[in-house]
Amino acid sequence: MLLPYECFADACTQSFSLCVCRKVIICKLIKAKKLYSYQLKKIIIITIGLFAFQLTQAQDSTQFSSEDLKLYSLLFQQTAAEYRALCYQAFNTARTHLDEMLKQNPQKKNLAIITDLDETILDNSEIFAQKIITGKEISYADWQRWLNKPNLPTVPGGVEFLQYAGSKGVHIFYISNRDVRGVPVTLTILQKLRLPDADTSNMLFMSDDFSKESRRQTVMKNYDVVMLLGDNLDDFMQVFESRPINERFAATDSLKNEWGKKFIVLPNAVYGEWENALFDYEDVDSLSLEQKIEKLKAVLKDTRDK
Secondary structure: OOOHHHHHHHHHHHHHHHHHHHHHHHHHHHHHHHHHHHHHHHHHHHHHHHHHHHHHHHHHHHHOOHHHHHHHHHHHHHHOHHHHHHHHHHHHHHHHHHHHHHHHOOOOOOEEEEEOOEOOOEOOHHHHHHHHHHOOOOOHHHHHHHHOOOOOOEOOOHHHHHHHHHHOOOEEEEEEEEEHHHHHHHHHHHHHOOOOOOOHHHEEEEOOOOOOHHHHHHHHOOOEEEEEEEOOHHHOOHHHOOOOHHHHHHHHHHOOOOEOOOEEEOOOOOOOHHHHHHOOOOOHHHOOHHHHHHHHHHHOOOOOOO
């Protein structure tokens, strides 16, 4: 049996133990609360970070434009030695064929070559690259600054071939779909390059008809056109204009004996009638980037195609 003071001491001991337990429990609860608060903050910060990253990615994807689809094409034109080789190959072939024809018909008069300008003789890849790099449309002022740039780049081998043809007495006609208002500034460029027949009478630019057929016929009335140069099959015959891919293929195959002889084609992977055919001559500007990519993928052939 405990004495009264022993009971009191025991009660005090139990009370003290209970207080200690309560303090321990409270401390643990406080620590748990702090830990929970820290973990919660950590989760919130990570969530916000992920959301910000996804938002940035979404913004980056919206900044990707249709023009960016041409990035590799432009890099091919500007940096690929293979592109230069193809150009030299085209003009070497043209010279060989011209020499053979002149040798076989030395008495022929009024011989003429019809040539396109852009991406056939003049290289405009830098102005297209500007649009990709700046993300801005090319203004009329930009284009004029480009045309007035000293030492405009040219397609490898083009200037030399035309000068050679001119030295053989062959007349050169420049049929371009540059606007007719661009004749004066383009004439200055041709004269700086010392190209033959650099005269307004030999420059047939676009006025109201995008087709070059009527302008070709104008030249053919008075001259024997022995060769045509271009980067677009529309530069050669009307049969290629606004035709779907399969019909362009068929027309190309039907003229297979003319390529490398009367018709000399320069490579252009940046733009042309081939690009319009990919979209079935639809108004490309009315399509979203996603719609354009979807249409382009639909044209691709892969191993599953029969």
